[in-house]
Amino acid sequence: MASGNAIRGSRVGAGPMGEAERGEAAPRVQVSFWCANKHEVRPSFASDAPIPEIWDCPRCGLPAGQDRDNPPAPPRNEPYKTHLAYVKERRSDEDGKAILAEALERLRASRKAAPWQHQSPWQ
Known part of the structure; x- marks a missing residue:
């Protein structure tokens, strides 16, 4: 017979963790990257971390750069040679x-x- 216990699988004291339990998050900065297909990606980085010049676009996989008007060129794939x-x-x-x-x-x-x-x- 199935039990109607709503808290099945939880432990006493379990609840959502908040800022107080985790500690404060490091200061962050969001940087925009654009690929050749004009997709914008906005990853966030710690404010004291170095920002990479190129980031992979999660939508199309092309390299993305910080200059919206001049994104990095797509990589040239050499065809398979026999x-x-x-x-x-x-x-x-x-x-x-x-x-x-x-x-x-x-x-x-x-x-x-x-x-x-x-x-x-x-x-």
């Missing part, structure tokens, strides 16, 4: 052709040296 793209950055087409020719030459030489190793038993 392994082949990195190889092409390091090697020219001529280098690639030379490496391919060398590998094919080694493969053909190994097949001539031991032809029984490279034939299928089902042929």
Whole structure:
């Protein structure tokens, strides 16, 4: 049977904590930051704490600055590069052709040296 006890789960003397129990809050200052999408963010800082130049916008994730007319530029995301793209950055087409020719030459030489190793038993 369910009990109709309204204070179930509380302890005696429990109540809302006020300023007197916590102590006084440090003096605060609110600073406005704007992102490239014109969102305003107003975090508060302790008055003696250093204010950062850039703050992340919680709405869009872009960096926000204190100058409303000149917000920081959005970061430039480089597209994902494949392994082949990195190889092409390091090697020219001529280098690639030379490496391919060398590998094919080694493969053909190994097949001539031991032809029984490279034939299928089902042929």
